Amino acid sequence: MTALTVSVPTEQLLDDVRGLLDPALDVELVLWDGQDAPPRDRIDIVVPPYMRQGRMLARLPELACRLVQGQAIGYEGVEERLPAGSAYANATGVHETATAELTVGLLLVAQRGLDRMTRNQDDGVWDNFRAVGLADRRIVMLGYGGVAKAIAERLAPFEVDLVAVASRARDEDGRRVHALDELPALLPDADILVNVLPGGPETHHLIDDRVLSLLPDGALLVNVGRGPTVDTDALVEHVRRGRIRVASDVFDPEPLPADHPLWSLDGVFVSPHVGGNTEAMRPRIAKLVAGQAERLARGEEPVNVVIRT
Template identity: 60%
Template sequence: MPSLIVSVPTEQLAADLGPLPDRVELHVWDMESPAPADRIDIVVPPYMSMSDVLPRLEGVEVGFVQGQSIGYEGIEAQLPEGMVFANAATVHETSTAELAVALTLAAQRHLPAYVRAQDEQRWAPDFAASLADRRVLLLGYGGVGKAIAARLAPFEVEITAVASRARDEDGMPVHSVDELPALLGSAEILIVSLPGGATTRHIIDDDALSALPDGALVVNVGRGSLIDPDALVAHVRRGRIRAALDVTEPEPLPADHPLWSLDGVLIAPHVGGASTAMRPRVARLVRAQIDRALAGERPLNVVIGG
């Protein structure tokens, strides 16, 4: 008899895990069909559709659920009572940080305007703002924030980090979020990577945007709920603020939303983690969880229950 029953949502992830010990029974379960067993020790739901499928775990005895995203706001309400949930910390930080820097560079160096000019076969040089020498405020200094800071360092920027609590982390002075209002006034670029939830909802509101200097760039790779969209639209319309967004509120952004057509806004469709780095890292995390379970050790990244 197997000592560990695991389900993954795709044949691809099953293959990526490689050969497993004989004690592991692996099922490919997309969570649309009935559960393959009455008890499953580790359930990996499909990527980006957990809210639709988690209620289907009702009646199944589950050791823990291993998500494929870092964010987990709203998951507890969908998860059957008493279940344990682990997020995918270590999987998406690199890709999300890459996109944060890419969005920042694209906005600073006017790449969207050049693409539009290319579509029209039009030579349209201009004089753009650098990333070098800019004062960058990182709002969020968890895994993603630290990965962004590491990638910004070679660009010769001045970095200020803000998180939920003040601390010194590996030589980086991290300010408390209570200090944010006083720090915004000197930030030429604000990069937001906080998690969502009630405590961070609209942390960047009209007051915060008003505190930023004219021409500041706001980059959001955290959650759309971090920024008040009405306030952002108002500031962009006045030409005060620019924005580069991988996440929006609401999401997907409706076709008639003003952010689509405002000058100074660059939008990506929530693809921070959607790169070739994801597959091997998800497999590495799931394999680590399997090895820990076989060894009787607590799973990594538990954020709900347990």
């Protein structure tokens, strides 16, 4: 019987996955980062590099592949590049906790003025100011998937008023989730808008001048979804006028150019797209890849499949 072949992009991931695999299963691990031609004509599971999978996706027609296992949750732009007869699985279960951690961090930076404290420490300034805080603030959260639920769970102890909004209205986890068409009625009473929406045509520039204009003066926008969900030009204009504050991990364009106004405008905190990039990722992605390999080796279906062609 032919061994199941899995390619991974780094020596570290190869070693980590090898240490988790069931030795009774016939699984071959090969190193391939997509820069050169594939090392085999058939690779059952291809794992692209984290945050840099475009070149590998372009090479997929050169080999037979059953499953592409991404290392991120998002997968916009993948379907049109995936060869027929293959599937794409995302990294659900790997990044939700870390992204929720960062979201809470961004909220605290902005609402407790931690960025201001850092600047004051650099200058040796003792500035005993009163911050806005999180308690009793109304947070409208766009999206109610895995990351959003992890954020909601961590915000509960802060005694905030969390209002979830998603594509359709429903009751879930004991919470009322509002439909997207209800958003205009919810924004005028929001202190904070947290965006956790995925990318794609449906969400492109969803947060535009109209949406931003509905927020009250001084409101905070936190974006841990995707950069293109926000109309950056409109956002810059609102920030420049002092209407909106921003604490964001994702941007459009990205990386944010060094001369972009968001670097220097007051009321902006920039995080360089590191939501899921903590040390927790290493063991979690290895466990996911090893689990997928074992499932396919046993003739079982993989998990987290979001695209089939």
